[in-house]
Every structure is written in C-alpha cells, then in structure tokens.
Amino acid sequence: MRVLFEKRMDCIQKVAEYKFNKNEKIFDQSREQSVIEKNLKLLEKQEYKSAYHDFLQVLMDSSKDYQKDWIASQKADSHE
Template sequence: MDAIRSKIDAIDRQMAALYEQRMALVMTIAEYKYNNNENIFDSEREAAVVEKNLKFLTDSEFENCYIEFLHFIMDQSKRVQSQWIETQKKNNESHGAE
C-alpha cells in the first residue's frame, strides 16, 4: 500500500506543476481576451478540448470522470481569467481617476 501511495504522491506533484503551468498560460489568454475584447467562455472551444483530449485515454472506463475533470479545469480557467480581467479593469479605473 505504501508503494502505491508513494506513486500517487509523485503523480500529484507532477500534476501540481502542470496545473501551475496551465494556469500561467490561462492568465496569458486572459490578457489576450481582455486586449481584444473577447469573451471568456467559448462553448465550441470547450467541446473541442474535451473531444481532443478524450483521444488520449486508453481506458474508456474513466471517460465520464475524465470529461468531468476537463470541465472542472476549464471552469477554473474561466474563473482565473475573470479574476485577471476584473483586476485589470479596476487598475485601469483607478489610474484613469488620477
């Protein structure tokens, strides 16, 4: 049991690093969307992300859970983008008032 848990811990460390990398890129996307007045939510893009990434699963038993995981990550990405954009708007308002 300890050996298996140790492997899970190692995967969790990798996932944390990948999560941070993904969210850093999400903030870059937020900046682009802000500067180009684009919407945060793009249903076509989200559907394409799910479809594209399902191809990487080798065990279809996990398909439904993986779809939920992808939607969870995309929901968090939208929240990070919203927060970044709101911060930019507030900063611009405060600088415009000076």
C-alpha cells in the same frame, strides 16, 4: 500534478491577457467542446471517460473563473 497545474495556469494567464487586450469573451462553447472531445479520444482507458470528462470541465471552469477575476481586476485598476 502541481507543476503541470502551474504550467497550465501560466498559459491561462497569457490567454487572459490576450482576451483582455482584444476584448474577447472568456467562454467559447465550441472551443470548450472541441478541447473535451479531443482529450477524451486520447484517453487510453475508456472506463475513466466519464470521470475524465468531469475533470476537464472542472479544470476549464476554474480557468474561466481565474480569467474573469484577472480581467475584472485589470478593469478596476484602469478606473482608479
């Protein structure tokens, strides 16, 4: 779990850098919806669907918080 989490966060770091450089917004509702739908379809045990939906949402909220903090720190550094 930790290893997968760290790999995911390495990707999220790259996404944050891309969004910072392109001045793109962090939250993309349609993208988020499609990530959730795609993953829910892949779930083998549909009885876990609701719990998995909540898990994905918490994961994406955490990614957005990380991106927000990282981009804010970059902006603060550039104003020093």
